[in-house]
Amino acid sequence: MIGRWLLRIGLVLLILLVLIGAGGALWFYRASRQPFPPIQGAISLPGLRAPVTVIRDRWGVPHIYASNLHDLFMAQGFVHAQDRFWQMEFWRHIGTGRLSEMLGKTTLNQDRFIRTLGWNRAAQQDLEALGPEERAILEAYAAGVNAYLERNRDRLPLEFTLFRLFGRRWEIEPWQPLHTVAWAKVMAWDLGGNWDDELLNARIVQKIGPERLSELVLPYPPDRPIIVPTAVAETSPPEETARALLDLGRELQRITLGDAPDLGSNNWVVAGSRSITGKPILANDPHLSIQMPSIWYEVALHCEPVTPECPIQVAGASFPGVPGVVIGHNDRIAWGVTNLGPDVQDLYMERVNPENPLEVEFQGKWEPMQVITEEIRVAGQAEPVRLPVRITRHGPVINDVVEALTRTQTLYAFRWTALEPSRIVRALLRLNRAQNWEEFHEALADWDVPGQNFVYADVDGHIGYQATGRVPIRARGNGLVPVPGWSGEYEWIGYVPYEEMPRRLDPPEGFIVTANNAVVDPSYPHFLAAVWDYGDRAQRIVDLLRAKERLSIEDMAAIQNDPFSLAAQAIVPYVLNLSFEDPLARQAQEILRAWDFRATPDQPGPTIFETFLKHLLHEAWVDELGEEILEDLLTGGSHNRYWARWALAQPDLSWWDDLRTPQRESRDDIIRRAFAQAVAELRTRLGGDPRAWTWGKVHTATFTHGTLGQSGIRPIEAIFNRGPYAASGTSAAVNNVGFNVQKGFVVRSLPSLRFIASTASWADSRFIHTTGQSGLPYHPHYDDFIPMWLKGEYHPMLWSREEVERSAEGILRLQP
DSSP states (O other): OOHHHHHHHHHHHHHHHHHHTHHHHHHHHHHHHTTOOOOSEEEEOTTOSSOEEEEEETTSOEEEEESSHHHHHHHHHHHHHHHHHHHHHHHHHHHTTOHHHHHGGGGHHHHHHHHHHTHHHHHHHHHHTOOHHHHHHHHHHHHHHHHHHHHHTTSOOHHHHHHHHTTOOOOOOOOOHHHHHHHHHHHHHHHSOOHHHHHHHHHHHHHHOHHHHTTTSOOOOTTSSSOOOOOOOOOOOOHHHHHHHHHHHHHHHHTTTOOOTTOEEEEEEEOGGGBTTSSOEEEEEEEEEOOBSOSOEEEEEEESSOOSSSOOEEEEEEOTTSOSOSEEEESSEEEEEEEOOOOOEEEEEEOEETTEEEEEEETTEEEEOEEEEEEEOOTTOSSOEEEEEEEETTEEBOGGGSGGGGGOSSEEEEEEGGGSOOOHHHHHHHHHHOOSHHHHHHHHTTOOSSOEEEEEEETTSOEEEEEOOOOEEESSOOSSSOEESSSSTTOEEEEOOGGGSOEEESOTTSEEEESSSOOOOTTOSSOOOSOOOOSHHHHHHHHHHHTOSSBOHHHHHHHHTOOBOHHHHHHHHHHHTSOOSSHHHHHHHHHHHHOOSBOOTTOSHHHHHHHHHHHHHHHHHHHHHOHHHHHHHOOSSHHHHHHHHHHHTOTTOGGGSOTTSSSOOOHHHHHHHHHHHHHHHHHHHHOSOGGGOOHHHHSEEEEOBTTTSOSSOHHHHHHHOEEEEEOOOOTTSSSOOBOOTEEEEOOOEEESEEEEEESSOGGGOEEEESSOSOOSTTSTTSSTTHHHHHTTOOEEOOOSHHHHHHTEEEEEEEEO
């Protein structure tokens, strides 16, 4: 993304260290260590109303004790900035479409896209709609970040030093509430819709027609938890248009939460009747892209004393840049989230007035478009880039920011619920203080984007589930492909009422599981989504929960780390039923025969299976769809695995016939061909002994810094990145450590945290995220979570102040 500047930094840094020798090493040592924050003693923090105590435990988790809400959230802003300010700086530039101020013209296309969609404009309207209490909390949080900046202008993280060393300077402005609200738009973009599915489906329709699309976009499987119907819409844009949009959108994903195919999550909750404690146990592990530092920051917030004016007692995962706790527990309830994945984005094709390019047709009449101008400042350029943005009744027109669309007559407008006023900040803050199911349910009424599956447990023994999100009701169509905007037939005519969103309380089976699978059955009156995860993770979790009458915290941890592949269990027998002449293929076949379907680093079985599956799908699809579509369709994710299982059960399915040959191929012909290709690939890549084709050699995790970790310059990457490490798990396993088969089996998505809450005793709760609390390279807490995460270990979530003080690494007193 910023390759040339990284190259300059890497080369000049290396020259400095060689030429200056010990002096250069000392400079680098000081530059990398001076940002380390004080964690002991007392410091003055102007703006506080009373003293605040920050106790960091031995895992680097800050436990903040304050006597009022203003000081509590001001201190959270301060400690977030102490440990993660570079991450916060980068994120706020993403959320407001201002990356080019930092990184120059290499990110101008991303900024143009973000500013056209209007994340910044939407965030501003959300901010203006906040109530006085929410605004006061955001302002207190911002005051804490700015107090950090005032104290540390000359001790900022190493990334700032390296960029400034080579002329990349930008104004580090005060933190504003807008920057917090804008991050919600980034999250909504990555988790909130099906724009990429629409565009891929449109390209497939261009190749094979809408009827055969239904053979690729399959209904939710009947043998997985809960079923939903799916449907196909009628219209599609040109292949070149759809591909260009996909490429730009995925580049944007790469700089936010990632573009891996297995972004999702698991969560479940078990009632006291099914637990050995006699009280509910809740578990959650969100699956996001691999990155350095972790997207999450663990924190505990305590009002001391607890009063009606200061009621917060909460611990768990937060986002740097956002006050409060997103996933965790307070003194009465625990909650976890997975992505609901509702279809909340639509592309509308607009017909332009040939006599006035600023008008589009709607139901036989011409309507004017709104036109606004965005100014984008670019590092190294004196004048800003001025970007006119056209907006129809359906949303911003994206033609001007996608090169292929500049040559089309049809305009494409983007409608998305996140561009409408949102109340998610209010929901988060109310959630943190909810004391029972009723207050939890009421708080989530405001959680409009992104739509999520919440599971719930409380100290009184209740468990529950609540779906959230503003989901459009369409007059026609189900959002699988772009639709005509001029007819009025595909308009949004309302939203699913919150009280009609799916929910459950204390189900008779004694547990609730969500894993991005279908959450409604065919009798549900509203359309939520056409495509869900195909249910392997959900099924495996249900199976493991049912395997014991009573479940412990240790059982929850074992389930979260379970690497069993239901896909392999279903697909491998088709390989075992055939004979092969090649001795190496027979050896590989015998390894599969002995494999227990667990994707662990020491076994060759997962490597052979995943390589075979890649070739099987390629050979089934490539003759009809072509290589370009397969670059996006063939990922190795949940859809691919279910499609293979579905197709293999039909030996005479037309997809098995290779249209490039004169004869008609059968299923078994393609299996033999794909397995031979897999064995040949692995022989070339890993040698002639299949026993040495272990999963850990190819399925490796490298925690990569978002800006400076992808330069190809080893000295720079060694500073910021950690890895590679052999990793357990695989795509669609409960331990969903995913990859994109087009780019090998290197880890691209993973359980970004693992959280287990015990309502019987909060002190028995457990937590881990991927890297460490600090975002500062060489800090002791920069990478200390990595070995624990890899081994499936956790640290205890300390709760009482006595426990925290016994494990204290440092006690910092913040004075007004």
